[in-house]
Amino acid sequence: MTKLNTYRAGPDEAGHFGIYGGRFVAETLMPLILEVEKAYTEAKDDPAFWDEFHSQMKHYVGRPSPLYFARRLTEHFGGAKVYFKRDELNHTGAHKINNTIGQILLARRMGKTRVIAETGAGQHGVATATVCALFDIPCVVYMGETDIERQSPNVFRMKLLGADIVPVSAGTGTLKDAMNEALRDWVANVDDTFYIIGTVAGPHPYPAMVRDFQAVIGNEVREQLHEAEGRKPDSLVACIGGGSNAMGLFHPFLDDKDVRIIGVEAAGHGIETGEHCASLTAGKPGVLHGNRTYLLQTDDGQILDGHSISAGLDYPGIGPEHSWLFDNGRVEYVSVTDKEALDAFQLCTKMEGIIPALEPAHALAHVAKIAGDLPKDHLMVMNMCGRGDKDVFAVARILGIELSQ
Amino acid sequence: MTNPETRIGKRFAALKAERRAGLVTFVTAGDPDMETSREILFGLPGAGADLIELGMPFSDPMADGPSIQASSLRALKNGMTLKKTLDLVAEFRNADNDTPVVLMGYYNPIYILGVDAFAAEAQAAGVDGLIIVDLPPEEVDELWKPARDAGIDFIFLTAPTSDDARLPVIVKRASGFIYYVSITGITGTRSADIADVETALKRIRKHTGLPIAVGFGIKTPEQVAEIASVADAAVVGSALVDVIAANLDPDGKPEKGVAEKLLALVADLAAGIGGAGEKVA
Incomplete structure (x- = not known):
């Protein structure tokens, strides 16, 4: 694939990102x-x-949301300096x-x-x-x-x-x-x-x-991290269902070639089980809901139902710009299982006093996998895109605890 | 404006000679199962269908109401695929070389099969036209070109929202006939006011000389006759697949006589416009 001068110019007038969108x-x-x-x-x-x-954004939503240095988790992982973009503190509890x-x-x-x-x-x-x-x-x-x-x-x-x-x-x-x-x-x-x-x-x-509305996330991160550390992040991590919180964080940084960007899909029970929502990892391009993008589908082009512990990631498609960024390699896309996300959910709650939504718990599970191997001066920003209050009943059920609702 | 050499062109020319409008029937290929679907399809011309619209089942039929959604899912559940739909058309074409068959559906299964392979196989099967709901003119060229090269008509949808600025964009690539969606809404729900339809057709005819079929919300012989008084053809779909839905046993298997019941309704619908029983299959 030829190197592009910019990754931020899309879509074209007809709404296409390469072959995607429309x-x-x-x-x-x-x-x-x-x-x-x-x-x-x-x-x-x-x-x-x-x-x-x-x-x-300022008076009703409560922006800018803080960029928070997750000290205990950073120490626990033993590598990269991990920051959370606290979009879970927005009014209504998510991005x-x-x-x-x-x-x-x-x-x-x-x-x-x-x-x-x-x-x-x-x-x-x-x-x-x-x-x-x-x-x-x-x-x-x-x-x-x-x-x-x-x-x-x-x-x-x-x-x-x-x-x-x-x-x-x-x-x-x-x-x-x-x-x-x-x-x-x-x-x-x-x-x-x-x-x-x-x-x-x-x-x-x-x-x-x-994307343009959500880009407020990435634009704030750039400013806030500059204030805190005097420089750009080395890596960005966000979970992806349709992909709006991720695109909001990623888009302002797409042309910063030295910023590593990672999107985390939901692997559900595991990619090999077929019960997941990892459109990029395990799907192929198709047309649904008004756009061409990667979709989970059968050989006959029938759309499959995804599975994820997280309702917010439970979608068989993904935004078309992500499909384009996947094909051209600018963004890395990985996946995390229900179990890994659940472990990260509990870890974050105990170590940072932050109950994450199950969606960003997927992002955190990937951070947990890679942060330890990165140098201590590596600056990693993860989007804490939602809070977990909505998930406590579902998590209790999975952990076998009965709550009266 | 229609090509007199095609089955669609010949059929509209014949209808014109008979001074009557045509009946277009919609059923989903493979609904409720292959055997019943075949029985229905082969019986349609004899019952009075002038053109056959055959639905290609899709898991997410966004422009369709509950009746056709259910119809699509029944067919898929019983193993229907796009390939089998094309096989069914080929089988029908061996028995009937005159009744036009128009495939209607959504783009994704075609895209996955591959547009060139699809156009070639559709041509070989004897498909006459395509209505692809989610391919507006802005996105259509990738399928429109191979279809045109294979001699398959592309039938475009026009809607009450298609204004005088929009219509030229639509009719530019249209051939065969124009499908007027008479309401803003999904299939099988409300019915249009005939005066509104008449006004809309006058407007569309300023932009094209192609015949115009009107569909969405047409369920009874009276409604067919009413639409036939202003349009070149009336399309009935949901009312037909509802006959299938009403004649399934608790396990979803078709009860005996479901095809006969559906074809009897087709004959009633055709009677209102003088089309019933005039042709043999």
């Missing part, structure tokens, strides 16, 4: 997709839009709100009066319901039945925030099925509805737009 949607939706693209292109060049975005604030501002700018969203772990659903409450816009969240069961605290939070939760029983009742149903809603409500997609996937301009 706009693979039904004709009924095309005019809407083009309308969103036009509105976002205009907003992106409007300083007033970003002023409002950053004002909401998802960075994106929902951006998209709700765009929806308002476009005069849309109804919002829909899909959610897996419920973090994006909560973040969407939150901004809809803030701006008094009706909100419908599609959520798989399996996910509703394993994420009941988030379901209740969304209801408190005034959202309508629509259970989706198709397929295995997880994130992919919720996204299908949200797309069906959108096609039936084209006039008034804005679809707030929760990750860097879907038809153009969503992958680029969500």
